[in-house]
Amino acid sequence: MSDEQTVTIDGTEHKVDDLSKDQVRYVNHVTDLDRQLAQLGMSGEQAQVSRNHFMGLLSESLKAATDP
Secondary structure, three states: OOOOOEEEEOOEEEEHHHOOHHHHHHHHHHHHHHHHHHHHHHHHHHHHHHHHHHHHHHHHHHHHHHOO
């Protein structure tokens, strides 16, 4: 069993040691961007839930203000 690091690109597995410095840098950028996109997705969900909550509070306060 080998402990060599590999990366799969376009369905082909590559040994990291066989990649050029630029290719390793590109892999690192892609990995970081994937992490950022996942975080942005979570942040978007959190913002949507918060917005819905505050919109509910606003609706309730407007309804309470117009109720006799």
